[in-house]
Amino acid sequence: MLFIADPALSQLNCDYYDTVDLTGIQPFKNGSYLYENIIIPADLIAEYDYRLTGENDESTYVPKYFRGCACRLKPCVRFCCHHNLMFMNGECIGDTDKALEYDPYLNITTSDGSVVEKHVLNEFVVQRHLPLPCSEIGTYHLDDRIAGYRWSLFENGSFKRTEDGLTFDKSEYCLQPVELPDREIRLVPHNCQIPSQDNIYPKILVPISLISFLITIAVYLYLPKLRNLHGKCFVCYLISLFIGYSLLFVDLFKACIYYYYLCYITGYLGYFGMLAAFFWLTVISLDLWNSFRGTNYNVNRLTSGNRFRIYNLYAWGMPLVLTILIAILDQVLLDPNLEDLTWVPGVYYNGCWIKTFDWSAMVYFYGPMLILIVFNTTLFILVAIQIFKVKKELNNMVQRQERKQKLNSDKQNYSFFLRLFIIMGVSWSLEIVSYLVSNDRLWNGILKSADFLHYSEGLIILIFFVLKRNIYEACLARLRQQMEKIYRLPIMFQFVSSLITVAMTVFQTIVGDASNSSLLMYFLLSGVICQLFLYCWFGNEVYEQSKTLSTSAFGCDWFKLDMKLKRSLLIFMINADRPFLFTAGGFMGLTLTSFANILDLNIWLGQLAGLPLIGVNQEAKCQRIGQQILGFLMLIALFCYVSLEIYDLKRSWTNLDMMTQNLVMTLTHLGYWFKVYV
Numbered sequence: 001m002l003f004i005a006d007p008a009l010s011q012l013n014c015d016y017y018d019t020v021d022l023t024g025i026q027p028f029k030n031g032s033y034l035y036e037n038i039i040i041p042a043d044l045i046a047e048y049d050y051r052l053t054g055e056n057d058e059s060t061y062v063p064k065y066f067r068g069c070a071c072r073l074k075p076c077v078r079f080c081c082h083h084n085l086m087f088m089n090g091e092c093i094g095d096t097d098k099a100l101e102y103d104p105y106l107n108i109t110t111s112d113g114s115v116v117e118k119h120v121l122n123e124f125v126v127q128r129h130l131p132l133p134c135s136e137i138g139t140y141h142l143d144d145r146i147a148g149y150r151w152s153l154f155e156n157g158s159f160k161r162t163e164d165g166l167t168f169d170k171s172e173y174c175l176q177p178v179e180l181p182d183r184e185i186r187l188v189p190h191n192c193q194i195p196s197q198d199n200i201y202p203k204i205l206v207p208i209s210l211i212s213f214l215i216t217i218a219v220y221l222y223l224p225k226l227r228n229l230h231g232k233c234f235v236c237y238l239i240s241l242f243i244g245y246s247l248l249f250v251d252l253f254k255a256c257i258y259y260y261y262l263c264y265i266t267g268y269l270g271y272f273g274m275l276a277a278f279f280w281l282t283v284i285s286l287d288l289w290n291s292f293r294g295t296n297y298n299v300n301r302l303t304s305g306n307r308f309r310i311y312n313l314y315a316w317g318m319p320l321v322l323t324i325l326i327a328i329l330d331q332v333l334l335d336p337n338l339e340d341l342t343w344v345p346g347v348y349y350n351g352c353w354i355k356t357f358d359w360s361a362m363v364y365f366y367g368p369m370l371i372l373i374v375f376n377t378t379l380f381i382l383v384a385i386q387i388f389k390v391k392k393e394l395n396n397m398v399q400r401q402e403r404k405q406k407l408n409s410d411k412q413n414y415s416f417f418l419r420l421f422i423i424m425g426v427s428w429s430l431e432i433v434s435y436l437v438s439n440d441r442l443w444n445g446i447l448k449s450a451d452f453l454h455y456s457e458g459l460i461i462l463i464f465f466v467l468k469r470n471i472y473e474a475c476l477a478r479l480r481q482q483m484e485k486i487y488r489l490p491i492m493f494q495f496v497s498s499l500i501t502v503a504m505t506v507f508q509t510i511v512g513d514a515s516n517s518s519l520l521m522y523f524l525l526s527g528v529i530c531q532l533f534l535y536c537w538f539g540n541e542v543y544e545q546s547k548t549l550s551t552s553a554f555g556c557d558w559f560k561l562d563m564k565l566k567r568s569l570l571i572f573m574i575n576a577d578r579p580f581l582f583t584a585g586g587f588m589g590l591t592l593t594s595f596a597n598i599l600d601l602n603i604w605l606g607q608l609a610g611l612p613l614i615g616v617n618q619e620a621k622c623q624r625i626g627q628q629i630l631g632f633l634m635l636i637a638l639f640c641y642v643s644l645e646i647y648d649l650k651r652s653w654t655n656l657d658m659m660t661q662n663l664v665m666t667l668t669h670l671g672y673w674f675k676v677y678v
Contacts, residue, residue: 014069014072017078017170018071018076018170019046019070020040020068020070021129022035022040022066027042033045035068036070036125038070038125040068040070044070044073045066045067045069046067046069047064048065048066048067049063049064050062071157074125075124075156076127077120077127077153077175078174079128079175079176080190081128083126083176086176086177086179087174087176090132092176100177100185101185102185103186104121105119106120106187109155111155120175127170131171133171133173133191134192141178141188151189151191153175157169168192173192174190175188201455202249202252203249203253206248208456209245209459210246212458212459212461215466216238217238217242219475220234220235221235222478223474223475224478232308233280233283236312240273240276240315241458242273243273243276244272247352248270248353251353264347266352267354268327271322271354273319274369276316276319278368278369278372278373278428279314279315279318279319279372281372282375283311283314283315287307289379289383326364329364330345356435366431369428370432373432427454430453433450434450434451484582487582488582498528498532535590536591537595538590539581539589540590540591542580542581542582543589
């Protein structure tokens with residue numbers, strides 16, 4: 001609610017943004033106020049009980065205070081905060097008692113269209129304590145020395161942005177000193193980001209692409225069959241794209257624009273990542289071309305590891321050299337007055353990214369990309385011609401099986417490169433064309449769709465290279481192997497500790513006398529045997545059921561399926577032909593046969609020399625491991641037996657009796673507690 005001090009003020013209709021806060025200023029006897037060397041008469045003063053707190057004219061009720069319509073008496077200029085403070089990252093920093101050294105003269109466009117240089121602190125009423133603009137979408141400052149960042153300030157306090165021709169009133173911008181990259185403090189306008197619906201889609205699609213890159217990298221590192229030379233190069237390509245897109249995402253929010261060094265680092269690293277992706281694409285195409293040229297070339301005589309090292313040196317080294325070059329040119333070609341930035345790479349002067357609105361982008365960014373795209377296209381055509389020639393030769397050959405297999409392998413690599421080339425080459429080719437026709441509104445609008453393809457690159461790669469049936473089946477096979485490895489070691493520890501406990505308990509039961517402790521031993525023995533039985537029982541169930549998987553598919557109407565599903569069913573049956581067997585350390589299968597063998601002491605005593613365990617892996621290495629463990633158990637039993645024999649010969653050694661009993665009990669308890677702990 002607005003309380004009028006003078007009835008005449010109701011006809012003046014003074015806007016809130018044309019008033020100044022008079023709190024703390026003593027009025028004269030006639031009700032007027034002195035503010036910024038001007039007298040505000042009583043008829044231009046009103047009593048307020050609210051303050052505007054947001055850009056949408058949101059208000060908050062406060063104790064009553066006075067405001068004066070000073071802009072009716074003298075032109076006003078809007079400051080974000082006190083003129084001795086700097087505005088950085090949405091906050092006012094500095095000390096109001098220390099004057100900043102900056103040029104207070106600005107070019108002002110008068111009502112007749114002429115431009116006059118004026119001292120804004122002396123010739124205007126400086127307005128402060130108004131709501132900061134653009135609190136929701138953020139502000140950025142304009143340096144009129146840079147093309148694309150020009151602006152005009154009018155005598156009535158309004159502000160025009162040359163970039164899009166929009167004019168703002170005092171509620172949508174504010175002036176404030178800021179420290180620029182050249183360390184000069186200048187008075188610049190802070191205005192709202194250019195509203196655009198197109199900015200919404202990159203902020204949604206780029207994070208999806210980043211997540212897709214990570215998933216694709218993880219899958220290629222997880223599956224051993226994809227960790228060949230082409231797979232390694234592809235992972236490096238994805239890593240470089242992830243670097244570039246991550247920093248592109250940071251630049252979309254202008255988060256680093258107020259932190260100069262961080263902004264430079266973001267711009268140069270993003271440039272490096274994008275160029276590295278193209279160089280890795282070139283590496284993939286070169287390696288494919290070399291594989292089709294045959295084995296008579298020096299590059300094919302190198303091992304896969306050496307070739308990968310050379311590829312790394314090239315694909316990371318060349319972008320690094322170009323990045324260092326543009327960093328040097330940014331300093332060498334930079335005009336101290338920032339009047340001519342045509343051929344400057346311009347990192348920071350186009351946000352935290354390389355400058356893309358003039359011909360310098362063709363020299364430093366789009367030009368190298370275009371050269372690499374043309375090079376990859378040439379190799380793509382040459383490889384296609386080579387495939388056609390080899391197929392023609394094979395038709396005229398009788399003994400051609402081995403070369404046909406190699407051709408099929410090379411064709412798979414070619415198909416891999418073809419998909420990658422289409423995704424990367426086409427999207428960035430459209431991006432370059434969009435840059436070349438950026439001044440043509442019609443073509444620029446048509447090619448806007450290329451941005452969706454460009455920002456969705458990670459998702460497209462995930463769909464074409466990971467979300468495939470063969471990758472899914474390879475992941476299942478890998479998970480199966482890992483599940484066996486996960487259970488292998490814990491089960492082995494359980495089995496070893498159980499075998500030790502069984503051996504010691506049986507031994508004490510045989511040679512010991514009946515006592516209360518023997519009853520405890522019987523319970524202990526039965527508990528351990530039950531545990532071994534449960535392991536072997538359920539392991540045997542899994543083993544027996546898994547043997548039926550490969551033949552259970554015949555129970556369905558498979559003959560009614562189409563050819564694609566029949567092929568998938570056949571692949572499933574082949575993969576399920578090997579039963580799933582849990583093992584203890586990889587040498588003893590968890591089956592009922594193994595349980596029977598554990599209880600059969602004849603295996604420990606008579607068949608240790610060479611008979612393989614039923615349910616045990618038949619490889620020689622695994623047999624040796626099993627024999628060593630069982631031999632260790634026999635040594636323990638033999639040691640106990642010899643100790644008791646010595647006791648029989650020397651009955652007078654009472655301490656030896658205690659020692660032997662303690663030793664056997666200790667070994668039994670150690671096996672039991674080790675088992676519980678594991």
